[in-house]
Amino acid sequence: MNRHNDNSLLERVQKGDSEAFGELYNANIGKIYRYVLFKVRTREEAEDISADVFLRAWQYLQQQRIVSSLNAFLYQVAKNLVIDHYRQRSQREVTMESGVLDQVPDDQQQQLFRQIENSLEVAEVELIVRGLKDEYKDVILLRYVEELSTGEISSIIGKSRGAVRVTLFRALNIIRDQIAKRPKRPSQPLSPKS
Amino acid sequence: MKRRALIQRIAGLQQITPRADWVSATRDILMAEIRRQGQVSSVATPALETMASEHRFWESFVGVIRQPVFSFVAALVLALTSGLTVNAAFYSLPGEPLYRLKIVFERTQLAMVGDSARKVELKVEFARNRVKELEKLVANVTSGFGTRTEFSHVVSRFTSEVASVQQELKNLPSDQRAVFKIAVSVDRAGNELAERVLASDFSGSGTEQPAIAQAVRQALATAAATSQTALETALATPVSATSSQPLPAAEVGQYLQEKIDRLQLQGEQLLSHMTTTTPAALKEKTVAIDPELDVAKLLVSSGDFQGALTKITAAKDVLEAVQVGLDAISNPKPDDSKPVENSVNSATTTPSGKPEVQKASTTSSMITSEPVDNLGKAKETPKE
Numbered sequence: 001m002n003r004h005n006d007n008s009l010l011e012r013v014q015k016g017d018s019e020a021f022g023e024l025y026n027a028n029i030g031k032i033y034r035y036v037l038f039k040v041r042t043r044e045e046a047e048d049i050s051a052d053v054f055l056r057a058w059q060y061l062q063q064q065r066i067v068s069s070l071n072a073f074l075y076q077v078a079k080n081l082v083i084d085h086y087r088q089r090s091q092r093e094v095t096m097e098s099g100v101l102d103q104v105p106d107d108q109q110q111q112l113f114r115q116i117e118n119s120l121e122v123a124e125v126e127l128i129v130r131g132l133k134d135e136y137k138d139v140i141l142l143r144y145v146e147e148l149s150t151g152e153i154s155s156i157i158g159k160s161r162g163a164v165r166v167t168l169f170r171a172l173n174i175i176r177d178q179i180a181k182r183p184k185r186p187s188q189p190l191s192p193k194s
Numbered sequence: 195m196k197r198r199a200l201i202q203r204i205a206g207l208q209q210i211t212p213r214a215d216w217v218s219a220t221r222d223i224l225m226a227e228i229r230r231q232g233q234v235s236s237v238a239t240p241a242l243e244t245m246a247s248e249h250r251f252w253e254s255f256v257g258v259i260r261q262p263v264f265s266f267v268a269a270l271v272l273a274l275t276s277g278l279t280v281n282a283a284f285y286s287l288p289g290e291p292l293y294r295l296k297i298v299f300e301r302t303q304l305a306m307v308g309d310s311a312r313k314v315e316l317k318v319e320f321a322r323n324r325v326k327e328l329e330k331l332v333a334n335v336t337s338g339f340g341t342r343t344e345f346s347h348v349v350s351r352f353t354s355e356v357a358s359v360q361q362e363l364k365n366l367p368s369d370q371r372a373v374f375k376i377a378v379s380v381d382r383a384g385n386e387l388a389e390r391v392l393a394s395d396f397s398g399s400g401t402e403q404p405a406i407a408q409a410v411r412q413a414l415a416t417a418a419a420t421s422q423t424a425l426e427t428a429l430a431t432p433v434s435a436t437s438s439q440p441l442p443a444a445e446v447g448q449y450l451q452e453k454i455d456r457l458q459l460q461g462e463q464l465l466s467h468m469t470t471t472t473p474a475a476l477k478e479k480t481v482a483i484d485p486e487l488d489v490a491k492l493l494v495s496s497g498d499f500q501g502a503l504t505k506i507t508a509a510k511d512v513l514e515a516v517q518v519g520l521d522a523i524s525n526p527k528p529d530d531s532k533p534v535e536n537s538v539n540s541a542t543t544t545p546s547g548k549p550e551v552q553k554a555s556t557t558s559s560m561i562t563s564e565p566v567d568n569l570g571k572a573k574e575t576p577k578e
Contacts, residue, residue: 018228025221033212044294047212051220051298055305058228088354125203126210144204176200 006070013061024070025054031146032078038130038141039082049085053078071148072155079138079156128178136171143168219295227302287330288344297351310365311372317359318379321417324352325383328390345394346406352387353413356380360420363427370428370441377424378449384417422507429500443497450494450502454487457509461487464516476519483509 009027012020032053037046056077060067067073129140138157142148143164148156150164157164286292300320307313327348331341359380366373391410428441461483468477490505 018225021228022221022225025224029217029221030211033217034207034210037210047216047220047294048297048301050212051224052301054220054224055302058224059305126207129204129207140204141207144201145207147205172197172200175204179200179203 010061010067010070013058014064016062021054021058024057028070028074029054032074034145035075035141036078036082038137039134040085045085049078049081052081056081069152069155072152075142075148075156124179124182125175128175131178132171132174135167136174139164139167140171140175216294219292220298223295223299223302227306287327287334288347289341310362311369314359314362314366314376315372317355317362318376318383321352321355321359322379322383322386324348324355325386325390328352328387328394332390332394342406346409349387349406349409349413352383353409353416356383356413356416356420360416360423363420363424366427373424373428374441374446374449377421377428380417380424381421384414384421387417388414425503429503441499443499446499447494447497450499450506451491453506454490454494454502457506457513458484458487460513461509464513464520467520472520472523476516479512480516483512 009020009024013024029050033046033050036049036053037043040046040049053074057074060073060077129137132140135157139153142153142156143150150161150168154161154164159167286296300316300323304313304316304320307316328345331345331348334341359376363373363376387410429446461480464480465477468480486505486509490502490509493499493502493505
C-alpha cells in the first residue's frame with residue numbers, strides 16, 4: 001500500500017469509518033503479527049498483542065491525533081505493547097512459564113514452523129534472527145522482511161537514518177557470520193515430528 | 195555469502211503468517227465492537243449534557259457491554275459472522291482454537307470501558323471466568339501433559355487479572371460499596387480457585403509440578419492480598435456526602451463475621467492436627483486466637499469494622515505462622531518446591547513422596563493461601 005493510499009485510509013479511519021479500519025487491519029495484520037512474533041516466545045502471545053495493536057490504533061486514531069506514517073505508527077504501537085507485555089510479566093513474577101511452557105511443545109507453533117521447513121534455509125535464518133539483539137532484529141525485520149524504507153525505520157526505532165544504516169550493516173554481518181558458522185547438514189525437519 | 199543472496203534469505207521470513215482463522219475472527223470481533231461503540235456513542239452524545247443522563251448512559255452502555263453473552267450476540271449480528279463460531283468461542287477452554295477469541299473479546303470489552311469502577315468489575319468477572327475454566331478443565335482431566343499446560347495458563351491469567359485489579363484500586367472513586375464488593379468478589383474467586391485446585395489431579399510428581407504449585411500459590415496469594423487491600427480501602431474511606439455509595443453496614447458485618455468463623459474453624463483444625471510432640475508455643479498461639487476473635491465479633495456487632503479487621507488480620511497472621519511451623523515439623527527437609535497443598539490445606543507425605551491431599555479445609559484458603567518462602571516464614575503480601 002503506497003503512502004497516498006495510507007493517508008486516504010487514515011483520514012477515513014479518523015472519521016470513524018469502520019470499513020476503512022477493516023481495510024487497514026487486512027493490509028497490516030500479517031506484518032504486525034510477524035513483527036511481534038519475533039519478539040515474544042509463543043504464538044499465543046503474538047496473537048494477543050497483535051489484536052491489541054489494532055484496538056489501540058483505533059482508539060488513538062479516534063482522538064484525531066496526527067499520524068504522519070501509518071506504517072511507523074502501527075509498528076510503534078506494537079513495539080510499545082511488546083515492552084508493556086514484558087514489563088507486566090516481570091512485575092507479576094510469574095516464573096511458572098519459564099519452567100513449564102518452555103518445555104511444552106506447541107503443536108500449532110510446530111505446525112507453523114513445519115510449513116517453512118520446506119526451506120531449511122528459511123528456518124535457519126529465522127533461528128538466527130530470533131537470536132539477534134532487539135536492536136538488530138528490528139532493523140532486519142523492518143527493512144528486509146517488511147521492506148520499509150530507512151526513513152520509516154528511523155521513525156519507528158527513534159534513530160537517525162545514518163544510525164539505521166549502520167545498524168543494518170552490522171546486523172547483516174552478524175547474520176552472515178552465523179550462517180557461515182553453522183555446520184552444513186542434510187535437509188531434515190526441525191521438529192522431530194513428521 | 196553475497197549481500198543480495200543474504201537479503202533474499204532473510205526476506206524468506208515473509209512466509210511466516212498468522213493463522214487465517216484467527217485473522218478473520220479477530221477482525222470480526224474488533225469490527226463488531228467498533229461499530230457497536232459507534233452506534234451507542236452517536237445516540238448517547240446529546241445525553242451527556244447532564245450528570246444524570248451521563249450516569250444513565252454509562253449504566254446502559256456498561257451494563258450491556260459487561261454481558262458477554264449479549265456482546266457475543268452483538269458480534270454475531272454486527273459482524274455477520276458465524277453464530278456457532280461466536281458461541282463456541284464463549285464456551286471454549288484453554289487449548290482450544292477459539293479460546294484466543296474469547297480472550298481477545300474480553301480485552302476488547304475492557305478497552306471500551308472508560309469508567310474505573312466498571313473496569314475493575316470486569317477484571318474480577320474475567321478472573322472468575324478463569325476459575326470456571328479451571329473447573330471444566332478439572333472435569334475433563336485426563337492427566338495428560340497438555341492439560342497441565344492449560345491448567346498453568348489459566349492460573350497465570352487469573353493471577354494477572356487479579357493483580358491488575360489491585361493496581362486499579364487506587365484509581366477508584368470513593369465508592370465504598372463498590373470497593374467492598376470487589377473485596378468480596380476477589381475473596382470468593384480465590385476461594386473458588388483453591389477449591390478447584392483441591393479437586394484437581396495435579397498433585398502428581400513430575401518436573402512441571404513445582405512450577406504449577408508455585409503458580410497456584412502465587413495466584414492465591416495475589417487474590418488474598420487484593421481482597422485485603424480492597425477491604426482495607428473500603429473500611430478506611432470516610433463516610434461522607436461525597437461518597438456516591440456508602441458502605442452497606444449489614445453486608446460488611448456479615449462478611450466479617452464469616453471471616454471470623456472461618457478463622458475459628460481453621461484454628462480448630464490446626465489444633466486437631468497437633469500431637470503431643472507439637473511444640474507448646476504453637477498450641478498456645480493457636481489457642482490464644484479464639485478470645486481475640488471473640489473480641490473481633492464484639493467489634494463487628496458494635497459497628498467498629500476497622501477494629502474488627504485489625505483483629506482478624508492479626509489472627510490470620512498468627513494462624514499462618516502456626517501453619518508454617520507445623521509444615522516445617524512435618525516436612526523438615528528444606529524444599530524449594532513446596533507443594534501447593536501446603537498452602538491451601540494440610541498435606542502429608544506418602545511413602546512414595548507424593549503429597550497426599552486432605553480436603554478438610556477447603557474453606558480456609560483465605561487463611562492459608564498466603565505465600566510461604568523457602569525458609570518457612572510467612573511472606574508479607576504486597577499491600578498498597
